[in-house]
Amino acid sequence: MHVYLPIAEISVNTILVVGLGGLIGIVSGVFGVGGGFLLTPLLLFIGVPAPVAVATGSNQIVAASFSGALAHWRRGNVDVPMALVLLCGGLVGGGFGVWLFGVLRRLGHIDLVVSFTYVVLLGSLGLLMLQESIRTYLRLARSGGKPRRLHQHNWLHGLPLKMRFRKSRLYISALLPLSLGLGIGLMTAIMGVGGGFLMVPAMIYLLGMPTAMVVGTSLLQIVFVAGAITFLQAWQNQAVDVVLAFLLIIGGVIGAQIGTRIGSRLRGEQLRGLLAVTVLVVCLKLAFDLMVTPADRYSVAVMLLS
Amino acid sequence: MALILAPGPAPAQPLVADLADHLVAITAGFTGAEVVMFGATDGPGEVVVVVSGPSRPVVVRRKGRFFGVWINRQEMAFEEAPSFYALASSKPIDDILQPSLLDRYQLGLEHLRLLPPNPEAQRDDLPEFRAALVRNKQREGLYVADAARVTFLGEQLFRTKISFPANVATGTYQAQVYLVRDGQVVSAQTTPLLISKIGVGAEIYDFAQELSMAYGLVAVSIAVVAGYLASLAFRRS
Numbered sequence: 001m002h003v004y005l006p007i008a009e010i011s012v013n014t015i016l017v018v019g020l021g022g023l024i025g026i027v028s029g030v031f032g033v034g035g036g037f038l039l040t041p042l043l044l045f046i047g048v049p050a051p052v053a054v055a056t057g058s059n060q061i062v063a064a065s066f067s068g069a070l071a072h073w074r075r076g077n078v079d080v081p082m083a084l085v086l087l088c089g090g091l092v093g094g095g096f097g098v099w100l101f102g103v104l105r106r107l108g109h110i111d112l113v114v115s116f117t118y119v120v121l122l123g124s125l126g127l128l129m130l131q132e133s134i135r136t137y138l139r140l141a142r143s144g145g146k147p148r149r150l151h152q153h154n155w156l157h158g159l160p161l162k163m164r165f166r167k168s169r170l171y172i173s174a175l176l177p178l179s180l181g182l183g184i185g186l187m188t189a190i191m192g193v194g195g196g197f198l199m200v201p202a203m204i205y206l207l208g209m210p211t212a213m214v215v216g217t218s219l220l221q222i223v224f225v226a227g228a229i230t231f232l233q234a235w236q237n238q239a240v241d242v243v244l245a246f247l248l249i250i251g252g253v254i255g256a257q258i259g260t261r262i263g264s265r266l267r268g269e270q271l272r273g274l275l276a277v278t279v280l281v282v283c284l285k286l287a288f289d290l291m292v293t294p295a296d297r298y299s300v301a302v303m304l305l306s
Numbered sequence: 307m308a309l310i311l312a313p314g315p316a317p318a319q320p321l322v323a324d325l326a327d328h329l330v331a332i333t334a335g336f337t338g339a340e341v342v343m344f345g346a347t348d349g350p351g352e353v354v355v356v357v358s359g360p361s362r363p364v365v366v367r368r369k370g371r372f373f374g375v376w377i378n379r380q381e382m383a384f385e386e387a388p389s390f391y392a393l394a395s396s397k398p399i400d401d402i403l404q405p406s407l408l409d410r411y412q413l414g415l416e417h418l419r420l421l422p423p424n425p426e427a428q429r430d431d432l433p434e435f436r437a438a439l440v441r442n443k444q445r446e447g448l449y450v451a452d453a454a455r456v457t458f459l460g461e462q463l464f465r466t467k468i469s470f471p472a473n474v475a476t477g478t479y480q481a482q483v484y485l486v487r488d489g490q491v492v493s494a495q496t497t498p499l500l501i502s503k504i505g506v507g508a509e510i511y512d513f514a515q516e517l518s519m520a521y522g523l524v525a526v527s528i529a530v531v532a533g534y535l536a537s538l539a540f541r542r543s
Contacts, residue, residue, distance in 0.1 A: 004336040004472070006507035007514055011337045011472040047473065059525050066533030074541065116375070223533075227526045234522030238514045242525050243507075249529055253536030290375045296445075297370070298438030303363040303383060 007241035008052045014247060016046070021060055021251025028252070029068040029259020030266075031275050032215030033196025034061040034222045037282055039248075052241050055233035059245040061226040064252035065219040071260035072216025079167035079213055083220040085174055086199070089181025090188070090225055097189025104190070115290055122283035125201050129276035132205075136269040168209045168217075177207060181221075188225070196222060197279055204272065211268035320348045321493040323355075323483040328497075330470060331504040338472045341499065343481060344465040351487040352396045353456045354403075354413060357468045357499065359390030359448075360477035363423075366435045366442075382435040385423045389475040391415070391449045394466045396456040402486050411484060411491060415440050415451045447471040476501050 004011040020042055024035040036057050043053035072078050104113065159173035180202055184195040196218060203214045234240040263271060323345025330339045343355055364387045370379035393399070399413050408417040420436050422428060443449035448471065456466040468481070479499040484491050503511055514521045 002335065002337045002472075004332060004334055004507055006503060006510040009473060009475070011335075059529055062526055063529035063533045066530055067536045070533065070537035071540065074537075223530075227529075230526050230529070231522040234514065234525055235518045238518050238521075240514070240522065240525045242510060242514075242521075242528065245525060246528065249532045253532050256533075257536055257540040292376070294369055294376055296438070296442065297368050297376075298435070298442060299367050299369075299378075300439055300442040301365050301367070303365045 003243065003247070005048070005052075005241050005244045007239065008048045008056075008244055010047050012046055012048075012244070012247075017244065017247040018251040020046075021064070021248035022255035022258075023251070024060065024248075025064040025067070025252035025255020025257075026259040026262070027255075027278075028061070028064045028219070029071065029256040029261075030215075030263040030271070031196070031259075031278065032068070032200050032218035032222075034058075034065060034226060035196075036061055036226075037197065043244075048241075048244065051237060051239040052244070055230065055237060055239035056241045056244045056248070058226045058229040058233065059240055059242075060248035060252050062223055062230055063245075063249040064256040065222040065226060067253040068256035068260050069216055069219040069223055071257050072219060075216070075260075075264060076167075077212050077216040078220050079165055079209070079217045080220070081163070082165050082168055082170075082177060082207075082209070083217045085163070085177040086181035086203075086217075086221050087224050089178040089183075090185035090195075090221065091228070093182035093185025093187075094189045094225070094228075095185075096182075097186040100186070101190050115286060119283055119287045119290070122197065122279050122286070125198070126276050126279035126283055129201055129205075129272055129279065133269045133273035133276055137273065140269065165209075168207075168213050170208065172207065180206060185225075195225075197282065200275060201279070211271050212264075215263055215271075319493070321353075321483060321485040321495055322346050323495055323497065325481055325497055325499055328499055330474075330499065330501040332476065332502065332507060333505050334507055336472060336507075338474070339470045341468050341470070342465060343468060343483070343497075344463070345483060345495075346462050347464070347485055348462070350461055351485050351492070352402045353458075353464050354393065354395040354399060354484040354486060355456055355466050355468070356411075356413060356482045356484075357390070357392045357479055358388040358482075359475055359479050359501075361386040361388050363387070364439065366439050368435070368438070380431070382429065382432070383423055384420050384436075384439060387420055387439060387443075388418070389448065389477070390470070390479065391418065391443075392468050393451050394454045394456050394468065395452070396458060396464065398452075403489060403491070407489075407491065411494075413484075415444075415449055446473060448474070470501065474501060476503055 001014045002011045003014050024039045027033065027038065028035045039057040039060065040053050043057060044050060069078060159175050161174045162171060163174040164171050184198050184202065187198060188195040200214055200218050203209045203218060204211055230240060323343060326342040326344065330341060347353065363383060363385055365381055365383045367378040367381040369376045372379065393414060399408060403413065408414055412418050420439060422432070440449055454467050456464050458464045479501060481497045481499050483495045485493040
């Protein structure tokens with residue numbers, strides 16, 4: 001069954017799009033990432049124009065992450081103060097990032113710098129996580145003992161403005177999550193994809209949050225970021241297609257609930273291991289896209305009158 | 307119309323043609339459309355039909371390798387490129403018209419006038435970029451040469467079908483019909499065709515364009531409500 005998308009100006013198979021939304025929703029619910037990195041290329045593949053794919057994808061991410069965040073909330077796995085502090089940093093970083101993006105674009109070759117940084121970042125992150133989770137898994141399998149603490153105390157814990165994050169059982173300086181949010185907000189604005197894949201590992205390894213708590217907290221944070229992006233895209237670019245978004249959302253909200261259930265059955269190191277593999281796959285895909293010879297070296301776009 | 311149907315003497319005009327529909331409505335279930343064009347001539351001759359969509363400035367980009375990585379390196383702007391172009395003829399156009407005439411009437415993909423904004427500063431790689439533009443549009447089904455045959459019923463009545471894919475742009479299209487005799491265009495006629503969004507789709511589009519702030523709020527609200535409803539549904543089950 002086909003339906004015509006009024007903003008994307010193409011017609012798509014309804015069942016295919018709902019299924020696509022469901023798949024991304026599952027990934028989102030399990031790992032606490034938005035899934036834009038997967039959704040955007042898939043939408044482009046079925047013929048949705050790039051600006052509409054990016055803008056509408058963020059609308060679907062609002063729904064899937066809200067659905068997932070509520071499911072995690074019921075299990076008591078959302079650290080609201082932490083999400084808010086990260087969000088504050090993220091909004092400042094995002095605003096700064098949009099400005100920086102303009103500057104870098106004028107200097108040229110921004111696309112290459114961005115893609116290259118992302119590949120290197122994801123690649124090293126994925127390898128480190130995989131190594132850590134395998135080691136933990138093996139040690140637990142051998143001794144059956146309690147897992148070691150993930151973070152060690154160092155100079156970062158001497159910073160001022162200490163805050164107690166009860167859910168995460170952390171007593172750390174608010175400057176830490178604030179600057180983390182800022183850095184990732186900056187990256188997100190420059191890369192144009194959600195920062196979930198950077199945020200989740202950073203919360204685990206840099207802040208030392210329990211893995212179960214990270215997923216729900218990250219999702220809550222993503223709801224606000226993706227919501228702001230959707231609104232801005234609709235307002236400034238008229239690029240949000242509600243018909244497409246609605247189809248994706250139907251699949252996405254259900255997928256997120258299923259994903260949350262899958263995630264809650266996994267132990268911390270299993271979840272981290274799976275995330276590490278996913279991060280590496282994404283990294284390889286990005287690297288592959290950069291290196292592979294395109295089928296047609298030429299592309300056509302309607303010129304925007306400026 | 308009366309001229310076509312009236313028996314007896316040949317029509318006063320050498321060429322009369324019309325479209326079966328002057329409006330292609332893009333509704334919620336739109337997956338493309340076909341429009342029939344029919345007409346009559348006052349005697350033997352070949353017929354060429356061209357349907358073209360509204361022209362837009364486009365930019366063609368070429369990827370190049372940069373330290374082993376493919377990125378957009380060169381680009382070329384084209385002042386006017388039709389968003390849609392389909393040609394149908396009763397015989398291959400190269401057999402019935404000289405290249406100079408094909409250029410003049412812009413018949414055939416090789417003869418479309420596709421030029422950069424200032425032709426004086428023309429670059430050597432123009433032909434490559436021009437070919438890439440046509441090739442990309444063909445891949446999307448938006449440029450079609452020999453889309454269909456123009457078939458004659460007897461010697462004077464002809465008809466053909468023009469297909470529009472689902473990704474066709476909205477706007478006013480022109481259907482042009484040429485009558486060719488002895489290597490010359492002896493008569494031409496232009497008929498407008500409107501492709502427009504109708505119904506819910508049109509209303510959503512207008513809402514997004516005119517009240518974009520409210521549209522953004524509605525889009526986010528739908529997402530939040532849907533997320534909440536799914537969460538409720540799964541709690542009960």
